[in-house]
Amino acid sequence: MATQHSRSAARLMMTPAVILLLGWMLVPLVMTLYFSFLDYRPLRGAFDCCVGFDNYVRFFTSSSFWPSVLTTLQMVGGVLAITVIGGIFLAMLLDQPIWGQGVVRILVIAPFFVMPTVSALVWKNMFMNPVNGLFAYLWKFFGLTPIDWLSELPLFSIIFIVSWQWLPFATLILLTAIQSLDGEQLEAAEMDGAGVVNRFVYIVLPHLARAITVVILIQTIFLLSIFAEVFVTTGGSFGTRTLTYLIYQRVIESQNIGLGSAGGIFAVILANIIAIFLMKIVGRNLDR
Amino acid sequence: MGQITLEKVTKSFSDVQVIPPLDLTIEDGEFAVFVGPSGCGKSTLLRLIAGLEDTSSGHIRIDGKDATDLPPAKRGLAMVFQSYALYPHMSVRKNIAFPMKMAGIAQDEQERRIQQAAAALNLTDYLDRRPGQLSGGQRQRVAIGRAIVREPDAFLFDEPLSNLDAALRVGMRLEISELHSRLKTTMIYVTHDQVEAMTMADKIVVLRAGHIEQVGSPLDLYRTPRNLFVAGFIGSPKMNFIEGEMAGRHGAHTIGVRPEHIDVAEGKGEWSGVVGVAEHLGSDTFFHIHQTGLAETITVRAPGEVSFRHGDTIHLTPRPDQIHRFDDKGLRLE
Numbered sequence: 001m002a003t004q005h006s007r008s009a010a011r012l013m014m015t016p017a018v019i020l021l022l023g024w025m026l027v028p029l030v031m032t033l034y035f036s037f038l039d040y041r042p043l044r045g046a047f048d049c050c051v052g053f054d055n056y057v058r059f060f061t062s063s064s065f066w067p068s069v070l071t072t073l074q075m076v077g078g079v080l081a082i083t084v085i086g087g088i089f090l091a092m093l094l095d096q097p098i099w100g101q102g103v104v105r106i107l108v109i110a111p112f113f114v115m116p117t118v119s120a121l122v123w124k125n126m127f128m129n130p131v132n133g134l135f136a137y138l139w140k141f142f143g144l145t146p147i148d149w150l151s152e153l154p155l156f157s158i159i160f161i162v163s164w165q166w167l168p169f170a171t172l173i174l175l176t177a178i179q180s181l182d183g184e185q186l187e188a189a190e191m192d193g194a195g196v197v198n199r200f201v202y203i204v205l206p207h208l209a210r211a212i213t214v215v216i217l218i219q220t221i222f223l224l225s226i227f228a229e230v231f232v233t234t235g236g237s238f239g240t241r242t243l244t245y246l247i248y249q250r251v252i253e254s255q256n257i258g259l260g261s262a263g264g265i266f267a268v269i270l271a272n273i274i275a276i277f278l279m280k281i282v283g284r285n286l287d288r
Numbered sequence: 289m290g291q292i293t294l295e296k297v298t299k300s301f302s303d304v305q306v307i308p309p310l311d312l313t314i315e316d317g318e319f320a321v322f323v324g325p326s327g328c329g330k331s332t333l334l335r336l337i338a339g340l341e342d343t344s345s346g347h348i349r350i351d352g353k354d355a356t357d358l359p360p361a362k363r364g365l366a367m368v369f370q371s372y373a374l375y376p377h378m379s380v381r382k383n384i385a386f387p388m389k390m391a392g393i394a395q396d397e398q399e400r401r402i403q404q405a406a407a408a409l410n411l412t413d414y415l416d417r418r419p420g421q422l423s424g425g426q427r428q429r430v431a432i433g434r435a436i437v438r439e440p441d442a443f444l445f446d447e448p449l450s451n452l453d454a455a456l457r458v459g460m461r462l463e464i465s466e467l468h469s470r471l472k473t474t475m476i477y478v479t480h481d482q483v484e485a486m487t488m489a490d491k492i493v494v495l496r497a498g499h500i501e502q503v504g505s506p507l508d509l510y511r512t513p514r515n516l517f518v519a520g521f522i523g524s525p526k527m528n529f530i531e532g533e534m535a536g537r538h539g540a541h542t543i544g545v546r547p548e549h550i551d552v553a554e555g556k557g558e559w560s561g562v563v564g565v566a567e568h569l570g571s572d573t574f575f576h577i578h579q580t581g582l583a584e585t586i587t588v589r590a591p592g593e594v595s596f597r598h599g600d601t602i603h604l605t606p607r608p609d610q611i612h613r614f615d616d617k618g619l620r621l622e
Contacts, residue, residue, distance in 0.1 A: 187340050188373035192387035192434070193361035202386070206377040 029268070036261035043255045055262035059250070067239065068246040069270070071155065075242060076223045078159040079166060080216055086163070087170030087215065088208065094171070095178045105175075112168040116228040123161045124150060124233050154238035158229050166223070170215045177211035178204070217278055224271050243267050290351065290364075290441035290474030291316045292337060297346035299332055299498075306332055307498040309346065314442075314476060314491070319468050322478045323485040323521070324495035330478045331446055333495070337476065338367050338444050350441060361390075366435035367444040370451065372427045374419040380430050381415040387438045398437075405433040408467075425456045432467070442474035449484065461487060482522055486510070494518050516618035519544050525574055525589075527612070530582045540613035540621055547574065547589040549610035552596075557603025561586060563596045577604065 036055055039048040059065060094105060111119065127134050128149035136146035149157040181204065189199045227244045230236055236245045247267065251260030292314045299307040306329050314320045322330040335341040337348060339360035348356045355363050366387070374383050381402060388398045406412045409429040419427055428448060435443055445464070449457045465488050468475050479485055485492050486506045494501040494509065494517070502514040506522075513519035519527050527544045535543045551557070552575070561580035566573055570592050577586040588604060596602055613621040 182371065182373065184369045184371050184373035185375060187360075188367070188369055188434075189375075189386070190340070191338060191360045191365070191367045192438070193390035194386075195361075198390060203375060206375075209377070 032261045032264050034261075035257050036265050038258045038261075040257040040261075041255055042257065051258070055258045056266070059259055059262045059266065064241060064246060068241050068243045071240060072224065072226075072242040072244075074155060075159055075162070075226060076220060078156075079162045079223055080219060082159065082163040083166045083170040083219065084212060084215060086167050087174045088212075090167065090171040091174035091178050092204075094175055108171055109168045111165055112172075114165070116165060117232055119165055120161055120229040120232040123157075123164070128157055150233050151238055154234050154240045158226075158233060158240055161229055161233070162223065162226060166219055169219070173211050173215050174208060177208050181207050217275070220274060220278060221271070224267070224274070243270070291349075292442060292474065292476070293347075293349040293352075294337070295347045295349070297333075297336060297348060298344045299329075299336055299341060300344045305344075305498070307336070310498070310500060312493065312500065312503070314474060316474055317472045319465075319475045319477065319488060319490045320493060321485040321489035321491070322476065322493045322495055323480065323482055324501075325521075326480055328495045329498035330480075330495050332498075334367075334444055334446055334476060334478045338365055339363050340367075364441040365444055366438050366440035366442075367446065368428075368431045368435050368448045370447045372419075372431040372448075372451075374427055374430055374434075376419055379416050379418055380411060380422070380433075383419065383430055384415075384433045384437055387434060391438070401437045401439075402433075405436045408436070408470075409433050409463075424452050425460060428452065428460055429463075432464070436467075436471070440473070442476060445475065445477040447478055447480070449479070450481075457484075464488065483524060486522065492522075494521060512620065513544075513612065514620050516542065516544070516614050519612055519614070519620075525587045528583060528586050530586075532582075534582050535613075538611060538613055541616040542614040542618070544612040544614065545606045545610065547587040549607045550586070550588040551605045551607070552588055552590045552594065553603045553605065554596075555603065557605040559586075559604040559606075560601060561604065563598055563600045563602060566596065566598065568592065575602075577602070580604070 037050060037052065039046050039051045039054070090108065094101070094108065098104065114122075125133070130136050130146045130148035133146070133149075135149065139146040147153065185203055185207075186199055189203050194202060225244055226242060227248065230240055230242055230245050231248075234240045236242075236249065241249075243263070244267065247260050247263040250256050250263055254260075294310055294312045296309045296311060297307060298305060298309050310333070322333060324330050332341060336343055339355070339358060343356055346356070347354055350363055350365070375386065378386065384402050384405060385398050388401065393401075402415070403412070406415055409432060411426070411429055411433060414422060414426060414430075419430065422430065428451075431448070448464075449460050452460060461484060464475075464477075468488075477484075477488060489506055491503060492506055492509055493503050496517055502509060502518045509518055509522045513522060513527075516529065520529070523546055525547050527546050528550075529542055529544050531542050535541060559580050559582060561577035564576040564578045564585070566575050572592055573590045573594055575588050575590060575596060577588060578584070580586050586604065590596075615621050
């Protein structure tokens, strides 16, 4: 099939899609770039061209900039740790032959289908509410003082909610990887004297390396842009202001589109740096 | 060192008993081959000995010690799997070192044994490669190397050559036989290929549906098969079975004559028939003879240079002392 002719025909037929995607991606990016060099505040009627790097300087020197970067990284790191470790554990559990395996697997995937806004609201009002939440009842049942999760442990609470949403994704990918492990390899390791722990460390974990890499890469890309969960639960207060939330505040609450755009461009650069960094560190697993 | 005894061992998977009560002794240093058609329970039996399956009842003794409930690693056995089961993310060196690492053997002793095994198996140049970069035969040798370095009491081989091509299979067969004569360790080898069984074994165990049909040296089984199944399974091409009047004349329900024990002549003979397919192997020629009135086809072996053609009528004479007689239950009559 891969003759010269069919190859050029394929290229021709893919062109519309490629052009559409490029436009889709480039137009907003170029507009953001353009806005970031403007003093653009619609409510004040300010639209001054070419303020140079003023917006960038203001965004970076703002006292809330570094805390928001740190919060973002903590949130991404926390969710990754919980989902990867929990995902491996759940995947190994689900790999065991049990009655009703198919139903259980679908149930495990269910949280992934719930919209972020909805799941954050459910967690906020039904579980973490210090008066009516289930956790509050649980704490009271044991005679403890209920915790006001979202003001006392705000960052942890959001990490927990996001982890709950992303755990199924990690579990699903890791489960398929575990199922592709050759049973004879485990038996050989057993004959070779490897106990349960050693079999996990030397056989299962290396086999999962590639799947773990995929989970980390994909999740990082999505987690860097977490917004709904923060917006719905804490509104960025109590030290949960992520970079995306900061940009949102600059654009919508301060009505400063130029400043927000500068932040947006920085977020794009940060995401790319992290992606390249991850590719370098863990991406070599994909080459094997 | 490595005597393995099975006493009334059974294995059931839920309701199905795949191994009925079975007794067997494999002496120290013996090369025992379990042979039988697929699904006869030979691999299950090997896995019971290895400890990868639990016995439903009965006892397994290794060197007289009860090993029935010991975990696989504690039995002092090493196994070579059909798929080799190499660890794909480790180099050949690490693959071979893995059992020693698990056993906590000192680093320099590990290295010494690795070099020794690699030299014996022609793997020295490949120690730093990954299994994925090796050919089938080399992978097979790595799997054997991983078994050797543990210095086990017995080796278990589960159809180790079935993934190799014909030429490599013959080579590896010789290598494993040589390995056995050098190490003098007990080996249990599972195969469905009677040629492998005949060429390698000290003792062949013929299995059918979990039952042991016969145990003996290759020539014992060839000369005096205990029943029709063993007679038909051992030897290539298959033994000819003749029923009816001709068998009655020998006082049996069925008689069996091997293709190599029938003489072929143009003029005169006890039986006659028409030549069908002739398979010329060079050293030998196998003729499939039809219309003998005895059985549908009689296979005979003739010297390589004999040139009968398709459709020729020829005469056959079985050697009278090489006729095997069986009763109506398929058991051998003496």
